[in-house]
Amino acid sequence: MAKWGQGDPRWIVEEREDGTNVNNWHWTERDATSWSKKKFHELLVGLVVENEAGRCEISELKQVEGEASCSSRKGKLIFFYEWNIKLGWKGTIKESDGKHKGLIEIPNLSEENEVDDTEVNVSKRKGDGDILKELMKTAGTARVREALGDYLKALKTEFTIGMILPTKPTQELTVKRKLSENALQASPPVALGVRIPTVALHMTELFDTAVEQLYRIFTMKDLVQKFSKSPAVVEAEKGGKFQMFHGNITGEYVELLTNKKIVMKWRCRNWPEEHYATVALDFLPTPGQTELQLDCKGVPVCKEENMKFCWQKQHFEEIKSLLQLTTLNG
Template sequence: MAKYGEGDKRWIVEDRPDGTNVHNWHWAETNCLEWSRSFFNKHLSGAVVLAGEGNLFLNIKRIEKVDGEAYVNVRKGKIIPGYELSVSASWEGEAKDSEGKTLLKAEGLVEMPYIADENAGEDPEIRFSVKDEGPIGKTLKEAMVAKGKPLILEKVRVYVEAMAKGGPCKDELEAKKVAPKSAAAAAKQEGGASPVVTAAAAEEKKKKKKKEDKKGFKTITLTEKFNCRAKDIYEILMDENRWKGFTQSNAKISREVGGQISVFDGSVTGTNLELEEGKLIVQKWRFGSWPDGLDSTVKLAFEEPEPGVTVVKLTHTDIPEEDRYGNATVAKNTERGWRDLIFHRIRAVFGFGI
């Protein structure tokens, strides 16, 4: 299988001077690796395997890594998923006697070295290990194999089915299918207004929105509240070890103005422009899938209206409408990433809910 972004050039339509995508012939490719990490974290982290059966308690602790590649190609509405992943998770167990006294607490690993689209109809290999190889530790491991393996395989099947339907592109593809019907229905409800008129109004709204952004680029604005001090959120976003903790991916973050940053395993790189502890972070950001030479600007402003409550205002400007592969959901995916992979994960890991 070809590496992400290195497809056969015969399938790639060169850019035309008029910018036209003739018959949508070229591939629209979406990188799904971060979405895949989020998927496995959501479906497996914290999953209960046994809750007292045979005086055993087992659960999957967290996803330790999701490495490899995952993407979805869409051409003329046809979805072509591609993925080769290595997934590992930690598990923990406890054995008690008949009186409820703990006999042993043990930890171990679950490893799936190869989940791939070419084996989509087959269950992947799953390896189980335990740190304590004593009799009780082995009993916990055997119970994990017996009860945990079916649960894990079921979640893998859900992942395979989700990728077959478009992964993170599914909602957009579904919206395109129902859009014409919805427009006609809305027109009918409003007294038989022509779908053409409705389309014209939508186009006018679209043009108005474009005036707000630089041509060919978009802006994201989000406001999030956290139940903590502003300095706590600032520290989490500027500390590479904490980034690794809530995203389950590698990060390198300079704490100096002019210093370099690299997050999500190098998928995002940039530079610190302004830093004011507990108040402001301004950085240049670019994704590896963007056309060369394009950088966006991230501004995170922190306000603390009352002690223990922090409001984070995000403004992410100069996001290109399309990536280098013709994928036109860059802004949508970026907004989803901020919300689901950063802000929501911080709440989940550090408990700063509102």
Template sequence: MAKIGQGDERWIVADREDGTNVNSWHWQEKDAFEWSRERFADLIGAIEFEDGGVRCRCTGVTALTGEAYVNRRKGKIICGYELDLKIGYEGTILDGGKTVTGNVHFPYIADENAGEEHEAKVLAAGEGPDDRKVKEIMRLVALPKMAEGVAKFEKELAKGGPGGEGADPNEAKNASGDKKPGDVQSNAEKERESRTDKTAPLSQKSHTIRITERFYCRPRDVCDALMDGQRVMHFSRSPAQVRPEPGPFMMFDGNIHGETLEYVPGEKIVQNWRFRNWKEGHFSKVTITFREPEPGNCFVDLVQTNVPETDAFDNETVMDTTEVGWKQQIFERIRQVFGYGA
């Protein structure tokens, strides 16, 4: 364990003047949303086939919402995605030539369900017999093909998504000490080409945490657990000063503190938020929103931006500590203490 005022040497990378991310040690984050749109268009949006006297073809991505991203640190790739996808289709009855249209809807393609069969619905634009015939063929023939495309998308994203093919084999060699002359220079050149923040070392960057948690309760119940001081002290088992209104707050005996900027009960919480051991004056921004697809089935979406890469002692565990803290010390305790377990 590091002494007070010193960093733990196990977590420190020597500063480099060129800011090179040697061996992908530092945390990198890349938005993969537009890449996802393009891959869905290629893998699913161009499917064509004939079956049962009908010629069917997918006409591309008609709607895509949500988010997708790829994080990389120490040569490891961590991807996250939660997407709502619609693919257009048209079917032509070969005996008669009539053409009908519709969409195939994948309402929830998410990393938490990777490798599983995703829910999909065929939505015909009309209600006539030809619409129903094409819809049934799309359901029986197209959906399995589209499921294969989604599975391939998930595998590609898990390997790095945009511009990535998984962990670089050279990184494993460097990590084990088997370095060749020029390896570091080659990585440095690649890093300079891919970076968008060429004016500062990556160690000076801030990062984003995204978490989705499920509770069996109403959104207001989770809000009360997070914003009522007595309930916060109950699940945290430590002093807290929190009020369900804009203003300063502190939790875990002051180890977490900041200011609530916006509070809409059951809908949204926005806070300036920091750990006590972060560099003086550095605050992240936490936005928590709530979804309730059906009564008693609540999803909590947290986005925390401007999270520092290091604390005041230059320990590089901030991202891991913060994310694990939310999951285990806050959300999991709320489930256990108040019986909202999912």
């Protein structure tokens, strides 16, 4: 396949505001190389894996070689990507507090291979600390492949917005799953200044604790830091800001009804710039337990699975662990 800029000029039609490329009949090509490099940094740097033996984190994007592009013809999208990626990681052994560094190499991320089959090679500097290398080869490799999968989803959704134009003014963008009512809600410009498709989530979880106790876990800084295992900013009042997981989650409190409801503007760092979802938490008392109902509107389609993982693994399960390990004082 020809590299970007080397296609036959008789057939490639750059995007034009005057609508000359009617219904995308001509070949339209968009270079995704620069966008992809930024997306790899957003998705990979800062990834953490941890177990009882140690903790590892991808600390830097050392090298990204390759290219990516998306082409459309007769309303169909064709993707090309080929990448060689090198990452630096660092880790700490909990028992000895020993620190170690290593590399992760992804020699061939391309459309020829499934993400789950993509080669991920982990190495470590000489010396002890093989327990950290093993952690990165297992849990670390899984998280890297998950992030690569998120990149491909974003390439095929977020990056391609606007490439397939409607053939009629009333035609709407559709996705495989049911979108929220504000699926095409207006938001500040992203990429080419177009609207992004979003999805609504609904989750429920039961906690073996009283409503008052669970509400405090979401609104008190020291408790948020305990279940998130990271520094946090918590200004639990209307208009107050919050920040969690080393700045990967930020937002603002919109409404707080003590022991009943919390509504927040919510965004993840790797979402399109300035885009926020609306998260509502309803606290419902049941005999001996509290049912928490989560309703979230405005999640970018390509981030749906990440959002579910964030709430299920990083919130619900960690809060339950906190409740089991400690008795919270009133």
